[in-house]
Amino acid sequence: MSPATQAMQKDDTQNPAMLWVKDGEALWSKPAANGKSCASCHNDAPKSMKGIAATYPAFDTQSRRPIHLSERINLCRKNKQDASPLPPEHQDLLSMESYVALQSRGMSIAPHRDKRMSEFFTRGEKHYKQRIGQLDLSCAQCHDDNPGKRLAGTPIPQAHPTGYPIYRLEWQGMGSLQRRIRNCMSGVRAEPFAFNSTEMAELETYLASRAAGMAMDAPAVRP
Amino acid sequence: MNRRQALATLAVVMVRPAFAAEGDLAGAIRTWTGGAATKEGRVKLDIAELVDNGNAVPITVTVDSPMTAANHVTAIALFNEKNPQRDIARFQLGPRAGKAQVSTRIRLATTQRLVAVAKMNDGSFWTHNVDVIVTLAACIED
Amino acid sequence: MARALITVPPNAKRGEVIEVRVLIQHPMETGYRPGSDGRILPRDLIRKFSCRYDDGKSNEIVFSAELYAAIAANPLISFHTVATGSGTLTFLWEGDNGFMQSEMAAIKVS
Known part of the structure; x- marks a missing residue:
């Protein structure tokens, strides 16, 4: 990676991905039609989501296979928020995922030894x-x-x-x-x-x- | 038209880009300065000389100026040689800026020359040219 | 509404030159690029940006810009201004298809 691209990532005031993180932060506490938001169950993301993204893909007992973080977010939407799953690469989904992933920044990638x-x-x-x-x-x-x-x-x-x-x-x-x-x-x-x-x-x-x-x-x- | 001429015409048509570039660099600068003479110096255009991705290239323009009411930069314009359009951006500033420095991120379609032009409150224009090599151009999608 | 990230130091000394950084979510579609169906995507650009500084004594535009297709998507602009007094900075982006967005940031000057 060029020094210019590295600098863009290192400084949050320049990193364009932080626009999506900010969206994700807003979506975290935005209630769905049934009144439930991510925060209703998981409270403060900086605490509850610390290290979570670093463990994905993780085994899902229902589908009996590893799932990606975005699939987990969609399962929460379906099972807890009575909301329809977002299609792959949907901006809201990427925003949520970016916000959750940020909470693992600097931590070691640690896949489950399952x-x-x-x-x-x-x-x-x-x-x-x-x-x-x-x-x-x-x-x-x-x-x-x-x-x-x-x-x-x-x-x-x-x-x-x-x-x-x-x-x-x-x-x-x-x-x-x-x-x-x-x-x-x-x-x-x-x-x-x-x-x-x-x-x-x-x-x-x-x-x-x-x-x-x-x-x-x-x-x-x-x- | 003989066959050779016809072939030559065909070749020219085939290498024409999808979008013909609008005007020449010197002409675009002249239009902005209103035909006033420009001098090299006082302006510094900072950009990586080797760009590995033309979609978002950080660029900083700094003008050597005390930025006082009596002596300051009033505008900075950025031009390129080979994008579809010659203009990149124009900035208006004044003594309240305190420091004549502006940064942004630009698109570069190919290897080319960039020019920053600063306009001073005394009506003089100062320029800095930089040639950059672009290995992966902007505006191509996966 | 497009998401924007504004970086202004919350505190500054009077007369200090501060850096202001603004980042906004916008495709800056050039009007020169074909979409997946091969047809040219219509131009959708932010054309103008301005920063107005209300320091209690004066309320004027301290910096403005005109942007063209060569400005990267999700445009970042960084510039400077002298901290003249406590007050607010108002940022305004205007563009094609009636795009208009305004954001504010407070600054305390001592």
Whole structure:
């Protein structure tokens, strides 16, 4: 990342992602039609959500698979607020997620060592190493074999999702890790995994494990 | 028109960008200054010389001025060479600014020259040119 | 209403030069870019910005700007002003499609 992009992320008065965080903060205590807000159950987010985002994707006992933080927010909406789930990449959803993720800033990424997760982790690793698309490339071929080199002028990172949701300069807005993964997949001319699919959860579970121990820097700015 | 001329015309049409750039850089600056002469100096345009993403490039313009009632900057204008439009922004300030420094984030469609022009209260205009290399241009979507 | 982030020091000494930073949520759609259907997205820009400083004695615009398509989405503008007295700074953004938003920030000058 260029010094300019790093500076943009480090200073909250310049980081455009903070606009979404501020929205998320307002939504946190905004009651749904049934009168319930996030705050009704979880009180103060800086206390109750501290470290939470760093543990996602987490195992969901109902669907019996790992779910992403945005899916958890939607489950709360459905089960506690009698509200309809927000579609993937909805601005309100990204705002809520950014606000929750901010409460883990600087903390170590710590995925649950849940036995039930291991099969998903294994399949995620397989996805990561599987060559796909017309370009016949796997995630590993760029992110494990060639990190630090450049792809069309942009440095290839090591695929550690520490800062999602991110403000991506190319998007000129916020987006989730799922959107980023789908970009990569269409980039190699493959059919992207669907949003909130089991395959996506598997890949995200594997990526989170790879980043375990690294500091969260959400909401991050990336080129 | 013979065949060679026809082919040459075709080639020119094919390399034309989707949007023809509006006017030239010097002309845009002249329009803003009202034709007054500009001098190099007193203005500093700060921007990374190598830009890895043209969608949001931090830029700072600083003018060497005491910013007093008697001697101050009244306006700063930013121009580019190769975006679809020559203008980037215009800022109006005065002695109440205390310091003639403005920052923003801009879009750069490609490698090009940028020019900052400052107008002083004595009617003089001062400029600074910077050439930047853009490796990933603005305005392309995933 | 678009979300805005205003950074003004809450306290300042009289005569001190302070930095003011404003960030607002806005796509700054250029009018030059095709959408996913291949059609050009209509221009939607913030065209003007101003900062009015009411320090109790005077109430005037201390900084203003005209913005064009080359200003990045979610525009950030940073500028300076002399802390002349306690009061309020009023920020106004105006743009295409009737966009208009105003925000205020208080400043205490001693």
